[in-house]
Amino acid sequence: MAETLRYRLQFIGLLAAAFTMTLLVQLTRVQVLDHRFYEEWGREQRERLITMADAPRGVIRDRDGYLLAGNGVMYAIEAAPAYVVDKANVAATLGPLLHLPTSQIEQWLHGESLWVPLASPVPKELGEQIAALGLSGISVRPLWTREYPEGSLAAHVLGFCNAEGKGFYGVEGFHDEQLRPKPVTWKGPVDPASEQIPWTVAPVVLPQPGDELILTLDRTVQAIVQEELLRSVNEYRATGGTIIVMDPRTFEILAMASLPDYDPGRYNEFYNRLPLPFEDPATSKQYEPGSTVKVLTMAAALDAGVVTPETTYYDPGWIEVGGVEIRNSSFDGAGERTMADILIHSLNVGAAWLSTRMGARTFYHYLLAFGLGHPTGVDLAGEAAGQLWLPDDYEHWHDSNLGTNAFGQGLAVTPLQMITAVATIANDGVRLRPHIVAKRIAPDGTVYVQRPVVEAQVISPETALMVTEMMEQTVVEGKVATVEGYRIAGKSGTAQIPIPGGYDRNATITSFVGFGPLPDPQLIILVRLDRPATSIWAYDTATPAFQRLASRLFTVLGIPPG
Amino acid sequence: MSDFMQWVVHGVKRGRFELDRRTALYSLALVTVLALIAALYLVLVGQTAARGRHIQQLEAELSRLQRENEQLEVEIAREGSASRLWERAVELGFLPAEQVEFLSLVRESQPTVSNP
Numbered sequence: 001m002a003e004t005l006r007y008r009l010q011f012i013g014l015l016a017a018a019f020t021m022t023l024l025v026q027l028t029r030v031q032v033l034d035h036r037f038y039e040e041w042g043r044e045q046r047e048r049l050i051t052m053a054d055a056p057r058g059v060i061r062d063r064d065g066y067l068l069a070g071n072g073v074m075y076a077i078e079a080a081p082a083y084v085v086d087k088a089n090v091a092a093t094l095g096p097l098l099h100l101p102t103s104q105i106e107q108w109l110h111g112e113s114l115w116v117p118l119a120s121p122v123p124k125e126l127g128e129q130i131a132a133l134g135l136s137g138i139s140v141r142p143l144w145t146r147e148y149p150e151g152s153l154a155a156h157v158l159g160f161c162n163a164e165g166k167g168f169y170g171v172e173g174f175h176d177e178q179l180r181p182k183p184v185t186w187k188g189p190v191d192p193a194s195e196q197i198p199w200t201v202a203p204v205v206l207p208q209p210g211d212e213l214i215l216t217l218d219r220t221v222q223a224i225v226q227e228e229l230l231r232s233v234n235e236y237r238a239t240g241g242t243i244i245v246m247d248p249r250t251f252e253i254l255a256m257a258s259l260p261d262y263d264p265g266r267y268n269e270f271y272n273r274l275p276l277p278f279e280d281p282a283t284s285k286q287y288e289p290g291s292t293v294k295v296l297t298m299a300a301a302l303d304a305g306v307v308t309p310e311t312t313y314y315d316p317g318w319i320e321v322g323g324v325e326i327r328n329s330s331f332d333g334a335g336e337r338t339m340a341d342i343l344i345h346s347l348n349v350g351a352a353w354l355s356t357r358m359g360a361r362t363f364y365h366y367l368l369a370f371g372l373g374h375p376t377g378v379d380l381a382g383e384a385a386g387q388l389w390l391p392d393d394y395e396h397w398h399d400s401n402l403g404t405n406a407f408g409q410g411l412a413v414t415p416l417q418m419i420t421a422v423a424t425i426a427n428d429g430v431r432l433r434p435h436i437v438a439k440r441i442a443p444d445g446t447v448y449v450q451r452p453v454v455e456a457q458v459i460s461p462e463t464a465l466m467v468t469e470m471m472e473q474t475v476v477e478g479k480v481a482t483v484e485g486y487r488i489a490g491k492s493g494t495a496q497i498p499i500p501g502g503y504d505r506n507a508t509i510t511s512f513v514g515f516g517p518l519p520d521p522q523l524i525i526l527v528r529l530d531r532p533a534t535s536i537w538a539y540d541t542a543t544p545a546f547q548r549l550a551s552r553l554f555t556v557l558g559i560p561p562g
Numbered sequence: 563m564s565d566f567m568q569w570v571v572h573g574v575k576r577g578r579f580e581l582d583r584r585t586a587l588y589s590l591a592l593v594t595v596l597a598l599i600a601a602l603y604l605v606l607v608g609q610t611a612a613r614g615r616h617i618q619q620l621e622a623e624l625s626r627l628q629r630e631n632e633q634l635e636v637e638i639a640r641e642g643s644a645s646r647l648w649e650r651a652v653e654l655g656f657l658p659a660e661q662v663e664f665l666s667l668v669r670e671s672q673p674t675v676s677n678p
Contacts, residue, residue: 067639153645
C-alpha cells in the first residue's frame with residue numbers, strides 16, 4: 001500500500017516538476033531571450049506616433065522690428081463620415097457656408113471613406129463659425145498661412161512661402177531651413193481611435209517655431225526707394241529697373257527694389273506673367289554695366305602704380321585693342337586729358353588706354369578682387385555670378401576684351417555686384433560681404449548676430465581716396481547728381497544691350513552709382529533703368545533719379561552734410 | 563470522480579484547516595496593507611491621468627492663443643504698413659520734408675572759476 005502511494009506521489013511530483021520546468025523555460029524565453037521583441041510588440045499596440053500641433057514659421061522683420069512676413073490662420077474643414085449622425089442635416093448646414101452643393105456633401109458623407117476633406121483653406125472667421133456649430137464628425141483643423149502685411153514692399157528681397165510651408169526666392173528661399181518650424185513628435189498611449197489618452201503626463205516639449213530673422217532692411221527707406229523707382233520707370237518710360245541702397249561702412253543692404261514686382265502674399269496670381277517676376281533682378285539679372293566700370297579700371301590703374309592722378313594722355317578719339325577699334329561715345333577726340341577727365345567725360349579711349357597700360361594680368365586681378373565674375377555671397381536665394389571671361393579662357397576671351405571690359409562692355413554684372421565693387425572704394429578699399437540678415441533669433445532666445453565679413457583689401461585707402469575725389473569731380477562737373485550742401489561721389493553708365501550679332505542701337509540700360517556724404521559716406525545708391533524710352537542716356541534718366549532719391553534719403557535718415 | 567483521479571488522490575487525507583488568532587491578525591494586516599497600496603496606486607494613476615488631460619488642454623489653449631497672437635500681429639502690422647501710414651499722413655495734410663536746415667550746435671566750454 002505504502003509502495004503504491006510513493007509511486008503515485010513520485011508521479012505527481014514528476015508531473016509538477018515537468019510543468020514547472022516548462023513554465024520556467026517559457027518564462028526565460030519570453031522574459032530574457034525574446035524580451036525585446038515582446039516589449040516592442042506591446043508598445044506598438046498601445047502607443048502611436050503623436051505629432052503636436054504645428055508651430056508657426058519664423059517671422060521676418062526689418063531693422064526696426066516692423067513685421068515684413070508673419071503668419072495668419074485659416075482652417076481646413078474635414079469630415080469623419082462614420083461619426084456624422086445626421087448626414088442630411090450636416091450637409092444642408094455646411095453646403096451654403098462652404099459654397100458647395102448640399103448633394104455633393106451628402107454623397108461624400110454617405111461614402112465609405114473614413115475621412116473626407118470638405119474645404120481647405122477657408123477663412124478664419126468661417127472656420128470659427130463652423131467650429132462653433134459643434135457638428136458631430138466634422139473637424140475644423142487650423143492651418144498656418146504666410147502673410148506679408150506690407151504687400152509688395154521688398155517682395156523680391158523676401159521671396160514667398162507656398163501652402164506647404166516651403167520658402168522660395170529671396171530670404172524665404174535662402175533661409176528656409178532656419179525659418180521652418182521644428183516639428184515635435186513623440187510616441188504615447190492612444191485610444192482605439194488613435195487619440196492621445198492622458199494616461200501619462202505628456203512630455204512638455206512644445207513644437208518650436210522657426211527662427212526669427214531681423215533684416216538690415218529699413219522699411220521707410222525701402223518704401224521711398226520703391227516709390228522713386230516707380231516714378232522713374234514711369235517718367236522715363238523704362239521697361240523696368242532696380243535700386244539698391246547700402247551702408248558702405250558695413251555693406252548692410254538698407255533697401256533693394258526692382259520692377260516689375262509682385263505681391264508675395266498672392267504669388268499664385270502672378271504665375272501667368274511672363275517672364276515670371278519672382279527672381280530678384282538685383283541679384284539674378286546680369287547686364288553689361290557700361291561706364292560705371294571705369295571707376296574700377298581707374299582704381300586698378302592707380303593702385304597698381306601704372307598712373308597717378310597727375311598723369312595725362314593724348315586722346316585721339318580712338319584706340320585699337322586686339323584688332324578692334326574703340327571709340328568714345330561722342331566719336332570725337334578729346335586731346336590731352338588728365339586721369340580725372342576719363343571719369344568726368346566718361347572717355348572709353350582713356351579707360352582702354354588704362355587697361356592696356358596695366359596689362360591683362362593686372363587688370364583682371366583687380367576686377368576679380370572687386371568681386372566681378374563670382375557671386376558676392378549675399379544671403380539671398382538665386383544669386384548670379386556675373387560673366388567675366390579671363391585671358392586663360394581661350395574659347396571666349398579675345399585680346400579686344402582687355403579694351404572693351406575697361407569701359408564695361410563684354411562683361412556682365414548683377415546690380416548687387418556693381419554696388420558692392422563701388423562700395424569697396426567708399427570703404428577705404430576694403431570689400432565686405434553684402435548681407436541682408438542682421439540677426440537671427442532662435443526660439444530659445446539665443447541671438448546670432450551677423451558680423452561684417454571682410455572679403456579683401458582690394459586697393460589701398462590712399463587709392464580709394466584718389467578715386468573718390470575723381471568721382472566727386474565727376475558729380476560736380478556733371479551737375480545732375482548734386483545734392484545741395486552734400487559732397488557726393490558718383491559715376492553714370494549708359495550700356496548698350498547685346499543682341500545676336502552685335503548691340504541694340506535703339507535701347508540701353510542706364511545706371512548711376514554714387515555715395516555720400518563725403519568724407520564719411522553713409523549711403524551708397526545704385527539706380528538702374530532698363531530701356532528708358534525718353535532718353536538713352538544715363539544723365540537724363542538714372543542720374544536725376546539718383547539725385548532725387550539721395551536728397552530724400554539724406555533728409556529722412558537725418559544725415560547732415562559732411 | 564474518474565478512476566484516474568481516484569487513483570491520484572487515494573492516499574491523500576483531507577487535513578483540517580485551523581487558523582490561530584495570530585495568523586489571522588497577520589493575514590488581516592497584510593490584506594489591509596495591500597489594499598492601501600492598491601488604493602494609493604489608483605489615486606496616483608487617477609491624478610496622473612487628470613494632469614495629463616489638463617496639460618493636453620493647456621497645450622491646445624496655448625496653440626490657440628499662439629494662433630490668435632500671430633494673426634493679431636499681422637493685422638496690426640497691416641494697419642501700420644508703410645503704404646497705410648502714407649495714405650493717412652496725406653489725409654491729415656502732411657507733406658514730405660524738402661528743405662531741411664541742419665544747425666550745428668557748438669557746446670560751450672565749462673565756465674572756469676578763478677580765485678581772485
